[in-house]
Each structure stands twice: as C-alpha cells, then as structure tokens.
Amino acid sequence: MTWTDDARRSVAADGESVLALFPAAARHARTEGLDGERVRADLLVAIPGPVDEVARLVTLVYQRGDNVEKLAVLRALPDLDHSTGRRPPVGGALVDLLRDALRTNDTRLVGAALGRYGADHLEAPTWRQGVVKALFTGVPLDEVEELSTRSDATLRRMVADLVAERRAAGRDVPDDAWRVVDADAAEATVPGRAS
Amino acid sequence: MRIVDPHIHMTSRTTDDYERMHAAGVRVVVEPSFWLGQPRTSVGTFCDYFDSILGWEPFRAQQFGIAHFATIGLNPKEANDPRCREVLTELPRYLEKDRVVAVGELGYDSMTREEDEVFAHQLALAVEHGLPALVHTPHRDKLAGTRRTLDVVRESGLAPGRVLVDHLNEVTVGEVAGSGCWMGFSIYPDTKMDPHRMVAVLREYGLERMVVNSAADWGRSDPLLTLRTAEAMLEGGFTEDDVDRVLWRNPVEFYGQSERLDLDGVLEAGEPVAATSGATFEGNSVLRGSRDA
Numbered sequence: 260m261t262w263t264d265d266a267r268r269s270v271a272a273d274g275e276s277v278l279a280l281f282p283a284a285a286r287h288a289r290t291e292g293l294d295g296e297r298v299r300a301d302l303l304v305a306i307p308g309p310v311d312e313v314a315r316l317v318t319l320v321y322q323r324g325d326n327v328e329k330l331a332v333l334r335a336l337p338d339l340d341h342s343t344g345r346r347p348p349v350g351g352a353l354v355d356l357l358r359d360a361l362r363t364n365d366t367r368l369v370g371a372a373l374g375r376y377g378a379d380h381l382e383a384p385t386w387r388q389g390v391v392k393a394l395f396t397g398v399p400l401d402e403v404e405e406l407s408t409r410s411d412a413t414l415r416r417m418v419a420d421l422v423a424e425r426r427a428a429g430r431d432v433p434d435d436a437w438r439v440v441d442a443d444a445a446e447a448t449v450p451g452r453a454s
Numbered sequence: 455m456r457i458v459d460p461h462i463h464m465t466s467r468t469t470d471d472y473e474r475m476h477a478a479g480v481r482v483v484v485e486p487s488f489w490l491g492q493p494r495t496s497v498g499t500f501c502d503y504f505d506s507i508l509g510w511e512p513f514r515a516q517q518f519g520i521a522h523f524a525t526i527g528l529n530p531k532e533a534n535d536p537r538c539r540e541v542l543t544e545l546p547r548y549l550e551k552d553r554v555v556a557v558g559e560l561g562y563d564s565m566t567r568e569e570d571e572v573f574a575h576q577l578a579l580a581v582e583h584g585l586p587a588l589v590h591t592p593h594r595d596k597l598a599g600t601r602r603t604l605d606v607v608r609e610s611g612l613a614p615g616r617v618l619v620d621h622l623n624e625v626t627v628g629e630v631a632g633s634g635c636w637m638g639f640s641i642y643p644d645t646k647m648d649p650h651r652m653v654a655v656l657r658e659y660g661l662e663r664m665v666v667n668s669a670a671d672w673g674r675s676d677p678l679l680t681l682r683t684a685e686a687m688l689e690g691g692f693t694e695d696d697v698d699r700v701l702w703r704n705p706v707e708f709y710g711q712s713e714r715l716d717l718d719g720v721l722e723a724g725e726p727v728a729a730t731s732g733a734t735f736e737g738n739s740v741l742r743g744s745r746d747a
C-alpha cells in the first residue's frame with residue numbers, strides 16, 4: 260500500500276491522525292505522482308464524526324499549518340460542506356477560518372477565502388471587505404465565487420470609492436473594478452462624491 | 455552568478471535587501487530560527503515565530519523571486535531558560551513541514567548542562583525526522599566549544615555528512631575539516647570572517663564541504679557579503695565553476711539531503727548566472743540532478 264492510501268485509511272479510522280499526517284502529505288503525494296493539494300483535501304474529507312469534531316480537527320490543521328497547508332484547507336472547504344457516509348456537511352462551522360485568511364496579507368489565502376465556501380457562508384459585511392481587499396491586493400476577481408449574484412449597492416459604493424481614491428492619487432484603477440461597478444456609472448457619480 | 459545564502463535571518467531584513475539580493479544573484483535563502491535579541495518568555499511566542507518563518511516570510515521572499523526555506527530548533531541561549539524548554543515538545547510537528555530543510559540552529563552558548571541536553575535531544579530529532587542539522591560554534595570559548603560540539607555530534611548517531619558546523623574561522627576550521635562535517639563561514643562586515651580571509655581559508659582547505667553565508671540579521675551585517683566573497687574568489691584566481699560550487703552547489707547538496715529543498719522554478723532556463731562575467735547557466739538541470747541524487 261502507498262503512503263497516501265495508508266494515510267487516508269488512518270484518518271478514516273482515527274480522525275486525530277490527520278494532525279500528524281497532513282504536513283508531510285504533499286511531498287509524499289508528489290513522490291507517488293499525485294497532486295499534493297488533492298491528497299491533503301482527501302485527508303480532510305476522510306475525517307469521520309459529528310460536525311463539532313470535524314470542525315475542531317480541521318481548525319487545528321489550519322492553525323498549525325504553514326501558508327501552503329492553510330491554502331489546501333481553504334480550498335477543501337467546499338468538499339467538507341458535502342456529506343459523506345461518515346459525516347454530515349460542516350455547514351458554517353468553519354467560517355472562522357475564512358475570517359482568519361482575510362486578515363492575512365497572503366494573496367493566495369485571501370483569494371481562497373472568497374471561493375465557493377465563502378460565497379455560501381460569509382456574512383455580507385465580511386464578504387464585501389474581502390472583495391475590496393482582493394481588488395486592493397491584486398487578487399483576480401475570477402477567484403471570487405458568486406461575484407455578480409452577491410454584489411449589492413454597498414459593495415458598488417465601496418468599489419466606486421476605491422476607484423475615486425486611485426484616480427485622485429493618479430494611480431491605475433484595477434481592471435477588475437469594472438466587474439463590480441460599470442465604468443459609465445462610476446464616471447457619473449465619482450466627481451459628485453468627491454465634493 | 456547564482457547564489458544560495460544558506461544562513462540568513464530575513465525576518466530582520468527589509469524589502470530593499472530582498473531586491474538587492476535578487477539583483478546580486480541570490481535565488482535561495484535558508485533562514486535558521488534563532489535568538490531574537492529580546493528574550494522570549496513562553497512557548498506561544500516561539501510558535502508564532504516558527505509560523506512566521508514558515509508562513510509570511512516565504513510569501514514575502516517569493517514576491518522578490520527568492521525561494522525561502524527554514525531550519526527549526528531551540529537555540530542554546532534560550533535552552534537555558536526553563537520557560538522556553540517546553541518548546542521541545544512542539545518541535546516534532548514543525549520538523550515535518552515541507553519548507554524545513556534542517557534542525558537548527560543548534561549548538562552551545564555558555565556550554566551548560568541544559569545546553570548539552572537540548573543539543574543532544576535535537577540531534578536525535580534530526581535523525582528521527584530525516585533532517586540534517588545546522589550547528590553553530592559559540593562566540594566565546596570558541597575552540598573548546600567547537601571540540602565539544604564535534605564530540606556531541608559523534609555520539610548522536612547523525613552522520614557527520616549531515617551536519618553543518620557554522621561560524622567557523624581560521625582557528626576552528628581545522629578541527630572540523632577532519633570530522634567529515636560540513637564547514638560554514640559567516641562573512642561579516644567587521645568580526646568573524648571577511649571575504650579575503652575566506653579566500654585564504656578556501657585556498658588552504660579546498661572547496662569540499664565548504665559553504666559561505668552572510669548570517670545577516672538584526673545586528674551589523676550585510677546580505678551581499680556572499681556576492682563579495684564570490685568576487686574575492688574570482689580575483690584570487692578561483693574559477694567561475696569554483697564559485698558556483700561554494701555559493702550554490704555545496705549548500706544545495708547539504709540541504710538537499712532533507713529531500714525537501716524543492717527548487718523547481720527557482721531559476722529560469724537561460725537566466726544569466728554570472729553578472730560579473732557574462733557566463734550563462736545551462737537551464738536548471740543541475741538542480742534537478744542534485745535533487746534526485
């Protein structure tokens with residue numbers, strides 16, 4: 260049996276073992292010709308038990324992880340939000356991980372926090388701040404799930420203000436800003452707002 | 455010119471340093487965990503520090519085109535503080551991280567019994583986690599400290615070829631040369647070694663198992679002294695291949711023993727190697743070769 264098969268089985272039998280196996284999983288996966296992040300996600304998905312227990316272990320893996328491990332956890336959250344025969348969907352139980360990721364300045368983590376799980380579970384004020392931070396730090400808005408359906412008047416106002424601020428400073432406006440506000444509307448409203 | 459700085463404390467350096475290092479040819483850095491100048495008072499602050507050199511710092515380095523790796527360990531100065539000893543129980547989980555390429559920096563400060571225990575314990579962890587060890591020689595009582603260091607290494611079961619003994623000088627290098635351990639030299643603006651003394655050491659002891667670092671930190675130091683040493687080697691009659699061996703292939707070989715020194719994408723194919731000479735590097739096949747070895 261390969262290392263990764265063995266690791267998946269260990270976690271399925273005893274969720275706690277994920278703590279020791281997760282950090283080394285990506286390099287073992289690579290030696291087997293597998294994708295490291297995929298194998299890490301498999302280990303998280305294999306954790307059995309009630310939501311509280313799964314959330315406790317996934318949170319520990321995230322907190323103890325380096326940034327690449329944290330990224331793998333964030334990208335696995337949509338998978339964890341589906342039930343398996345051995346545990347229910349985690350629902351919003353891991354939304355604190357997104358809040359942590361959005362506080363960082365690592366653009367990979369910020370982008371991942373705005374993926375499918377974030378679209379489904381982040382409350383509006385945090386989600387909007389996340390989108391504006393993504394624009395600020397150069398995270399492509401392609402990474403933001405449900406951008407058009409979750410955008411609202413408040414987000415459009417916040418992005419229009421960012422556009423105005425960049426223009427006032429003579430700086431480039433990120434192209435992706437126009438995916439939230441339309442350029443004509445921004446032209447029309449921004450000068451008036453600046454008074 | 456391509457350079458690995460095998461011992462530098464980047465958390466203490468600015469983005470200007472990253473820019474200048476990249477311009478000088480530095481593409482890989484190894485950041486050993488060490489004493490921060492200000493004593494730590496709990497295990498939690500250690501963990502935050504380890505997390506920082508495995509989390510934010512590699513991301514920061516990557517913005518400047520430099521691959522960042524770390525060595526993790528309890529330094530001897532704080533090994534004497536009972537509030538910090540508990541960090542030994544946290545080390546095993548850190549020693550499994552992908553970007554940890556050695557245990558370190560270890561060694562002696564005041565050569566106390568506590569330091570003996572913590573040093574030996576961490577060498578055993580290196581064996582257990584399949585990692586090499588970075589060991590520094592003490593600032594005071596250096597020759598006796600170097601001998602005692604080599605004794606402890608000999609008893610540890612860690613092969614000497616998996617140990618890098620650092621901060622050496624003319625007085626201590628001879629002790630290490632015969633031991634089979636790797637020899638590290640920290641090039642400083644004033645104390646320890648300077649580039650020209652380093653060239654003399656290389657002339658006398660050869661290039662095998664020799665590595666050079668800036669050990670730049672929050673003290674008076676200069677992250678470009680690796681490049682200055684390379685230039686001094688060329689002026690002193692060493693070839694470009696010699697320079698590449700000491701400044702790149704040797705440290706890659708030493709830390710490559712961890713099997714975690716992932717250098718994919720670190721050098722672009724055809725990227726100029728020697729800014730001073732115009733020579734070019736033949737893609738990154740050498741990297742792959744040494745990684746697979």
Ligand SMILES: [Zn+2]
Pocket residue numbers: 461463486488559669
């Ligand atoms: Zn150091």
